[in-house]
Structure formats: C-alpha cells, structure tokens
Amino acid sequence: MAVDAKQLAAERAARLKAAVELKEPDRVPFTGIGGDVIAAYAGITSYEFNFDYEKQCQAIIKYVKDFPSDQPVIGMTGLGNHVASMAFSDYPDLYPIISRVDGPTNDILGVDYCRFPGRELDENSSPQFIGREYMSAEEYDELIADPVKFCFEKILPRIVRAFRDMKAPEAHAAMARLALEKAKAGAAMRDMFRQLQELGYAPGGLSVFFAPLDFIGDQLRDIPNLIKDLRRYPDKVKAATEAVLEPLLKVSVNAKGPGVETAMIPLHLNEYLSPALYNEFYWPTLKEGILRLAELGMKSQVFFEGRHDAHLETILELPAGWGTAYFEKTDVRKAKKLLQGHTCIMGGIDVGMVISSTPAKLDEYIKEILGEMMPGGGFILAPNIGNLPRETPIENIRAVYEAVEKYGKY
Amino acid sequence: MVSPEMQKLAQERAARMQAAIELKEPDRVPFTGLGGDIVAAYAGITAYEFEFDFEKNRQAAIKWLKDFPADSPVGGIGGLDNLAMSVAFVDFPDLANQFFMVNGPMNDVLNMKFARFPGRQLDEYSSRQFIGGKNMEPEEYDELIADPVKFSYEKILPRIAGNLADLGSPTSLATMARLGMVKAQQAAEMRKTGAALAELGYPTGGGSTFAFAPLDYIGDHLRDLPNLVLDIRRYPDKVKAAAEAILEVLVKWTLQGKAAGAVQAGFPLHLNEYLSPKLYREFYWPTLKEYILRLREEGMRSRLFCEGWHDAHLDTFLELPAGWGIAAFEKTDVRKAKKVLAGHTCISGGIDVGVVISGTPAEIDEYIKRLLGDMMPGGGFILGPNVGNLPRNTPIENVAAVYEAVEKYGKY
C-alpha cells in the first residue's frame, strides 16, 4: 500500500476518533453521501448493484475515487437478518454468513420481509424491508422464557421460506449454499477492501445492536401490533425487552472484530412513542444496552431515525463520551445546544436539499451548517438519511463535497 | 501460465490414456504413477499435515510429481466415501457431489462415525481409514426400498454424522453452514492445485466423477458387509428390490458429475470379493451392469476398481459392449484378466505394492520388464499399482526403480 495511502487512512481514522472523543480534529470528519446513486453513477441498474458482486465493487470504487470522504461510501445492498442472528447467536463463526440478507442470499433463503430490485421490485428500485406480524400476542411468554430458542423454532420458519421445515433437506441445503455464496461474496469484498486501502481507507466496519423494543416491533409483532401491546400487555412487553437484551448483546459481540469496535444502533420506534411510553418501555433496555456495550469495549453510534426531539434529554443520562448520536430529522443545532461536550453529534445534510436544490444553494447550505456545528468539535458531518436516489444530480453531490473541502478546515 | 511444452505434454499424456481406453496401442504404456502415504513422507511432513494442510499437501504433491512424473497426477487431498450424504442430498445437484469425499477438515465439522483421521482418532503418522458399521436394521429394508433418498436423509444421516444427529436443531443447521464454509475454502485450494498440476503438464479437462455399485452402498454404508452377506440369504427379495431402488438414485447422482464436466465414472468394488459367482450374478452384477450401460448411453465411460479377488467374476465383463471402459484389478493377475478380456476391456494395474515395499531395485527392474512384456502387446493396458497407497517408508530407491523400468521398457 503506497505510503501516502497509509498516512491518509491514519489521518481519517484520527479525525473521526477525535470527533467521537468530543475534540476538535484537523478537519470536520465527513462520512460522505451516496446510496442508490452509486449504481447510477457507474451506469448499472440497482439489480446489477445488488446481485453482481464484481459490478457492485467496481461501482463503489469508482464513486469513492471521485468523491473521497473520511469513510468509504458503500451504499445499501441488503437488510439485516436479525432473527437469524439471534437464533444462531451461540454460533459466532456463523455471524458473517447469516447476519445480512443481500440479493443472492435472498434467492437462497427467501426471506419473507425482503423486497429486491429485479425480483419483487423493478430493476432500479432499492431493497426494502416490509415486515408483518410473525408472532402472536399469545406467544409473549414463550419469547420471554427463551428468546433464542423461540426465535429459532417458531420465528425463523415463519420468515425464511427455506426453513419452513427445519428438519427437511431444503433447510440444511440452504445453509450449505448460503456459506458457499457468502464465500464468493467474501472474495469480491476482500478485493474491494484491498482497493479501498490503496485509496487510504482503513479496513473495518460497524457491529450492530438492536434496541430490544425495536427488535420486537420490527421483527416479531410488527409496529402497529406492538404499539397496541404496550396498552394491552405492558408487563409482558417489558419482560420481553429484558429477555431479548442478553442475546442481542451477544449478537453485537459476535460482530465485533479488528477494526469493528463501534455498534450501530438504528432506532425505529423512538419516533412513534410518547415520552411516557418511551421512558417506560423503550429507553431502559436501550440505555442498558449502550452501557453494557461500553463494558464490552464497544462505542455506540445511535441512529435516531425520524424526530427524536421529545426524548433528547434522556441522552444526558449516559456518561459523557459514550458515543455518537446520529440525527435524521432532529435539528443538529438544537441537539448541539443540549449535548455539546457530552455526546458526539452526527448528521446535518438534508438529503432532500441535495436532491432538489442547486450547487450554489448547497454551497451556502454546507457553509452555514459547518459554521454553526464545527466550533467545539464533537461533530461528524453526514447525510440525515443514508440513501441518495439514483436521479440525484451529480453536480449537487459534487457541490457538497467541494463545500466540505472549502469550509471544513478547523 | 502453462508453458507450450507443458501443454503439449498434457496432450500427449491424455492421448496415451485415451488410446489405451480405446483398446489401441499408444506411443508408450500409460502409467498412473505410484503414490499414497509415501508422498507425505517424501516431503518430510506427517500424515496429519498431508490431510489437513492444503498448502503443504500441494507442495508435497508437486515435489513428488517433479521427481516421479507419470501420466496422471497423484497426491492432493483425498477423503473417505460418504455416499449416504450424497444420496440424502441428491435433489440438490450443486451439493450432492461436494459431500461425497469427506476429508480431514470436513470431518472436523461433520464428525462422521466411520471416519478415522491421523492427528484425530489416530496418531499423526497413520493413514486415514473408513470403519464401516451397522447403520440400518433388517426391518428397515422396506423403508429403504420405498424411498432411498428420504430414508438416507431421515434415518441414516443422523446415525452416521455426529453433528447431524438432531436434524432441525441449531447444531445440525450450523454444521451444514460450516461445511459450506470449509468447501468454499477448499474450492479455492483445488483451483490452486489444478493450476500447479497444469504447469507440470497434466491434463485438466475431462476428469472423473464418482459412482458406486448399488449393493456396495448397502454393504459399506447401511448394513455393514457381514450383515449384508447374511441378509442376502435371509431377505433375498428385499436386498434385490433395495439394489433396484438405489440404482435410480445413484445414476442420477453420477450424471450430476457429468453435468460438471466429467467424462468417466469411477466405481470402487468391495462386496465383489465376498460373493460366490452365483450370488454375484444374482444380487451384485445386474444393477452394476445396468448402471454402466446407462452411463454409456449418456456418453460416459466407467472405471471399475475390482478390489480383492475378482477372478470368479471376470467373464461377466463380456456381457458389456466392447470398449465399455476400464477394469482395474488389485489381486486378480492382470495376465489372467488379459486372456479373458483382451480387445474388449481396457485393463489397469499390475504392479504388486508388496514387491515395491520388500523387493530390491534389481528385482523390481526385472519384475516391471516381465510385466510390461506380457501386458503391452495389443494395447488396451494402463500400468499402475494394484493398491493406491505406498506406505511412508517404502524404500525410495525402489520407487525410483519402478519409474526407471517404465521409462526403459514402456515404449511400443
């Protein structure tokens, strides 16, 4: 690896680390912006991006070369397979092959909640999670008694077509095929990460942790049912969140590895819940999860999807320097007033602006946001949601990168 | 990259083998070469390393083939027959063949009841061994006959694979995933070995795939040989019906190997030596014969490795059309076989491993000279060891003596 690439990688890592440690780095750390646009920029369909490993890697390398940032922008090529991660949480070596469902994996497994371009969707659509009710309210006690066994025996067969009958040869063949397919994917990824290293990006990635109530809402009961459960079976829901906490932590540890010391925590139900419900059902086990991850040597990067304004103060219950709060709709300026010096704040770029605005306006927009957020450090510039659509004007993207280059210096 | 000379050498070797198979006289006698445990010893590694470390295995094979070149490559990772698993997954063409040969790392994942590996169940210098056992009760013949695939999957697999004992449990599913991981790593290693062999002038295309006499499936993997021999007397009709049912599944399995590019199917024969001609003709040969003919219809040749004594059944080969394939003999004297099968069946073997172990270079030179003198005329002969495994401390000068003698006397 060329010397300057190694040096560049070290600088980028230090920049991000300084922000997370609430200091002022040399420049504002910028995660870069991308998503479905990566495939469009390389002239391939989303289907090809999701199903052809070589084309996917080439598209990512081309995009990252033209739009360098502090983290490689690799787009979204699949969905979490969180029930499977829990069901096999006692088999850490399986984590890399069962934790995510990309296009080819879905062809093998047939996961009920997955929709992929070129399959259930048109070839330029993006992969989507469409969950439904996989667990009935009567099954709360079983979930509470043994979440891992329950997820394996009851839920997995309901969400994975290949596991409809766990005893059958189809289920066992699917596992073997999955490993063989993931090996192919792994080979392509290794090649891509080698090229990324040459472009000055240190290898690594993010582990994942799931807020216990989100796990129940997204993966088991479906959100509308879960919300009604809060009123009808409050004690069972609470007991369930405590029961699933331990295995969910085990999953996060399974994902830990060299260069993978941060757990990404995507929140979904936060925006749905009133403060009362949030504080009674959602926050206690999420908070305990973040604290336990810290004990396990992992920082947390919580993605507060939607509007988190009503629950912002609860973040102060965490120890200073606990990690990063990544905001989608909550105004980062408002968050900074409350959390400066306690929590590293991430976000700031409204994807809607990048899609609809003009290069000149975007230059002004970035200048203004950086002017307000950079002082005092503890800030990472990122898009409020991780996916720029295919038709996002390239000149707008370039304008953002140029503006960050211009105004990003401390 | 494969140099032009090596490409030419590969073509010559392939043509030499092909001519013998087509019962003609090639330029030189095709020689399969000697190998086995000695390949590891020659490279200074243990049997354990040879079975479990793909890189060391490859280096040992390359070192052996450079010093002892022959017409087909030797060495490389071997394994034990795991036919019950291939049958259980025969409806998954991309997998069935992958599960047939269980090597060291695969057995670490599966923990097969029949497997003994150096550095695991054996000391690190022992060779791997298949120890059959009784996995099926006589009362289960009807179930086997009704659906050999379902029976092999639901009843036999859990009994012979330690980590698949509880099908549908997290362990059994995790085991299959881990098997996939090991196979994926090995696929990459196989490609590397293939490339190395090509660079040493060995033909790569048109390989061989697996096949198995239906009755040997029952003997080796279901009832165990002694019990099957008794079953033949106590439940003759059930044994026959089982062989018929199994035939369909095994032909389907072998043709999957054809789809992957193989042009030849290799049968190891085990029960042949146990059976009187009468029992052989009534129970063993009919389904084996139909198997060979069905493969022939699909353009595939068969190679039968007749272990032990096959003298009493030599004439049955004549029921096959001339040029059907290769008969390799372990104990049957190839000269005796030639008298019966010349011009009809390509004969393989001839070198008694005992002589290579205990003879002197001079005796070996004479032995090979006489053997080639008797067997080469008329072609249709492939020289090779009667058993594929030379022990670790076979005197290397004896091995060299064999190769030199073949070089000297092998020209047509």
Place this chain on the structure above:
Amino acid sequence: MREQLLKSFVDMDEQEAVKIARELVETDGGAVAVLDTCKEAMEEVGRLFEAGEYFLSELIAAGDMFNQIMEFTLPKLQGEEVASLGTMVLGTVQGDVHNIGKDIFKVMAEASGINVIDIGIDVPHEKFVEAIKEHKPELVGMCCLITLGVDSMKRTIEVIKEAGLRDDIKIIIGGGRVSQAVMEHVGADAWADDAARGVRLSKELLGKE
C-alpha cells in the same frame, strides 16, 4: 354520554370509549352522534399530536379505536347520507412498497370525513391518471417512505400534467422523507411527514379548514 365518549377516546381509554359508544349507538340518532363525536375526538388527537403532546403511538391507538367503533356504528348509518368533505385518491408511488404511513393517514383522513380511494402501493404513473379520471377526486395523495420515491412522485405529476388533469386536482405528498424542498422539486401543492399534519392540510386544500 357524548362528553364521556369524547373524553375517554381522547384519553386513549379503549375499553371505556368502546363501551360508551356501544350504548350510545342503540339510542335513536345515536349512530350519527357516535360518528360525529369520534370525528371530533380524532381531530383533537391530531391537534395534540401537532402540539407534540401526542405521538404516533397515540395516533395508531386512536385509529384502531376509531375502526373498532365504526364496525358497529356505520351499519346503523345506512339511512342518513354521511356528509363527506371531499374525495381523495391515495397511493404509494412506484418503486416504494411501504404502506404503514399510508394506512395511518387513511384512517385519520376517513375519520375527518374525507372519502379516501386507496389504490395501493408501488403504483405506476398511469394508474394514478386512470384513478383520477374514474373517481374525479378533489385531492390526490402520494406517499413514499424511501428517498427513491421522490423521483417517482416527480414523474407521476408530469404524467398527470401531460394528461391535462393537473389543474383539476390538488396534490399532497406525504411520508418520512418529504419536505418543503422536495415538494417544490416535484411540483406538488402541499407536503406532510406525519398523518395529523396531512389531514389538516388536506382539509385546507378542500377549503374546509
């Protein structure tokens, strides 16, 4: 009785609200009273949501109560024509197959008296045009949850323009990723990224606020 129904509904006391509604609907003219009270309650819940006191959890619970009560109230209303504020064609745009946002909005819109024609998810541009011709709605609602939907909305509105139908209707876009900037970009008349705001703006577009 109406006061108690309104209070228990707004306070999210499901058993109480359903009990009172069942009693009230048996009295003559009770069905209309129950319907109007529930509409009023839903409006109050929407207001509390926009004021930041109620959240999606309350909106969903309210929508669920509304449906439960309508199940035994609507059959009794067969006689009297239910005054509708107007008709809306509602669908999730092409390429987006999410429906959770659309469903919450639909319950509240119907509760507020809007006659909603739901044309599903992943809706091709032409299907919007056909639905507009068939139902002649005053309003068209386009939902999308993922950013990919932004372009679909833009193209759908262009197709509606080409069909010469743009000026006959008002278009409101809704979903997690919409904003003022996106609204201007796609050429819609209003935007809302939550159901309560969506219902309020829909009524404004119908000139009913």
Place this chain on the structure above:
Amino acid sequence: MREELLKSFVDMDEQEAVRIARELVESDGGAVAVLETCKEAMEEVGRLFEAGEYFLSELIAAGDMFNQIMEFTLPKLQGDEVASIGTMVLGTVQGDVHNIGKDIFKVMAEASGINVIDIGIDVPHEKFVEAIKEHKPELVGMCCLITLGVDSMKRTIEVIKEAGLRDDIKIIIGGGRVSQAVMEHVGADAWADDAARGVRLSKELLGKE
C-alpha cells in the same frame, strides 16, 4: 443325526442345521457330538473356500451359524474339557483400526479348536510382548488391512526379538495386503490373506495338520 447336521451346515441351510443341533444336544454326549460335527463342518467350508467354490459370503454365514449353535452347546460342555489344540494371541497392528478380517478369522480359528486371545485393534508393539509373556501362546497372529500395517508388523516383530521371545513362538501375518514378499520382509513364519488359509496354516504351525 451327525451326518444331517454336517450336511445342512456345509450346505448353508441355517434353519435346518440349528434345528438338528438343538435336538442332538439334548441327547447325552450330544453336546460334544454337536461341537465335533460343527468343527468338521467349518473345516469343510474352509476347504471349499480354498478350492474357490465357496467365498467370503459362505465363510461369514458359516461363522454366524457356528456362533448360534455354540450359544446353546458350550454351556452343556462345562464338564468335559474342550480339547484345545493351542493358544494364539491375535491383534490388528498399530495404526490400523480395521477388525473385519480379524473377526472372521477368529470365529474359524476357535471353531478349529484354537484358543484365541483377542487383544484388539491398533495394538502398540509392547502390548504384543506383554500378551505373549502373560498367555505364553504357541502362536501370534498379526492382522492388517492397509499397507501401512506392513511396517508396523516389521517393527512389532523386531520388538518381540529384542524381548528375547521370538524363538518361543510362531508368527502368522494376515489381511488383505499381505503376501509371500511381505512375509519375508517383516520376518514372519507364515502369511494368509483369507481366513480359511489362515486357520489351515495356524494348525500346521501348531504341528496339528
């Protein structure tokens, strides 16, 4: 009765042979008669095998019949000492874990009156020496199925020499891969690659043929 037993046994007629033996054993002196006849039958089966008329399938069936009959015959023999023509220590050499060949040979050897001490499979060299010291056999049988066994046999015989026990015993090697050349190589007294030949040569070594 003895003739019928001998004929049905040699003809592999299992039901018939077992039936006659059950009857004969009840008559006084019957047990010894049954044992002698079965021994004779086993010898005849061995002879037919070596003549190429019988095969392993017949050897296995004969061994199975012999064991079935001994089950109800041996208990009746408690009184009269069963004339044993000698003692043999039998084992599969180190590194080889096969037992199928050893087991077929053992049944036939016992049927021919040899008292067999089976010391198992994968037998370390020293264990052979200990067994020889303990049981003072006239014969030692070493089995191996795979070529790896050749070297183990050679080393085992060297260890027996070093222990000064070589001349007190005769050694016969057996199994799929042995031959005259291998016998000379390892320094044994006889070799056999089938059970019938093995029993015949063992009796010769005991000076009993």
